[in-house]
Amino acid sequence: MADVTNPESEGDLQDQIEEVEALSSIYGxxxxxxxxxxxxxxxxxxxDLEEPKLTACLxxxxxxxxxxxSPxxxxxxxxxxxxxxxxxLANSLEDLYxxxxxxxILYLWVEKVRExxxxxxxxSETVDQPEKVNMTAEEEVEDDDDDDEDIPDFKTLQLNTEHTHLAITDRRSTFQPHLAPVVTPGQVKMVLGKLYENKKIAxxxxxxxxxxxxxEDKHSFLQDCEDDGETxxxxxLLHLLQILDVRNVMVVVSRWYGGILLGPDRFKHINNCARNILVEQGYTASMDEATKSGAKTKRPKSKKTK
Incomplete structure (x- = not known):
């Protein structure tokens, strides 16, 4: 067994307690x-600026x-x-350490991120510039110029803080899906910004x-994805959307790590969360079926895939 009375370990624990208390007091x-x-x-x-407002979670x-x-x-x-x-940014934090x-080191890290x-x-490179990633050869850059004119209706943004039946918990990790209709890359950024207003999601x-x-005009897809550290x-997740042949939709899966590694199971939970909310919101049905049924599909396994 490890020596729990190791003086160095006790000193580290006390330092951690004092640092956490100080940070909690400083940042509220x-x-x-x-x-x-x-x-x-x-x-x-x-x-701490009015515009453009940038946030990050450390x-x-x-x-x-x-x-x-150890750092x-x-x-x-x-x-x-x-x-x-x-x-x-990562290099600057490691240099500080x-x-x-x-x-x-935590206070210095927080202020370095803020800086x-x-x-x-x-x-000169502001966050309002549209991303130009993963576009097909047919798509033209000027298509993005109109992004800011299309403001998504955030009433259709499905935050799972109210739909907890879709959450999956395994070994203290929790996975929650969120969904929003999108028709331009600019709307994707707006949806992310809206999501990050929720402290739990952030x-x-x-x-x-x-x-x-x-x-429609190009008969092609704009598509992209982000790991956000979950390699x-x-x-x-994007492959799942392709298999289900969904369109004009964005799915976000939030994961709160519980301290226990899940291995490949984490990918299963992420995709299951995404599939569940797509099914609930009717995106797995064909366009005709979705129109007739009010965009609801209750039996996702009715379509067999091999």
Missing amino acids: DEWCVIDEASRIFCIKISN QIILPHDYPSA PIYQINAAWLRGPERTK VEHVGES FLVDRSLS SATHNIYAYRIYR AAGGR
Whole structure:
């Protein structure tokens, strides 16, 4: 058995308790305890600007030997944060840790993320620029110019805070699906922004999403996905949408990690959540069937696939 009376471990635990208390006092409602026993916490960070408003969620797990020997395990959740920018921010956090090895680092990390958000907002590359990813060869860039004119009706956004029967819990991890109709990539960003206004969703370990938009004039699809740190989950979710041949819809699956690794089961839960909400909202039926039945399909297994 491990020596639970190790003085160094006791010192680390006391340092963690004091740091968490300080951060909770400093950041108030922005600080969230996800699992105190497993030392999992999350803080919602914003750039403190009126426009453009940028937010990110920093989730951390404190190892038993932090801060004396190990850094916090962290995940940055922000739908707009991709590729080189994500790498740049991660490198800056790791550099800070190296500079302060053996010290409590979380406050410095939070303020570094906030500084990054401010710099990002003030740069010429604003978040309002539409993404141009995974477009087929037929699609033209000018199609995105009209995105901001199409404001989605957020009454149709299905937040599973009210539809808990669709949630899946396994070994303390919880998966919840959300759905919204979308017809432009710009609407995808708006939906994500609306979702992140919900503190519970914003504090999720991962918010995996995928969408498919059918372009009538081009007879082709715009589609994309995001893992949000859950490697390969976004691609699997998009593959599900393709298999079901759904269109003009976006599905987001939020996962709150419970401290126990689920292995491949996590992908099963993500896709099952997504399929369940697609079925409930009628997206798995053919267009004619959906129109006749009021867009409701109750028996998803009636269509056999092999």
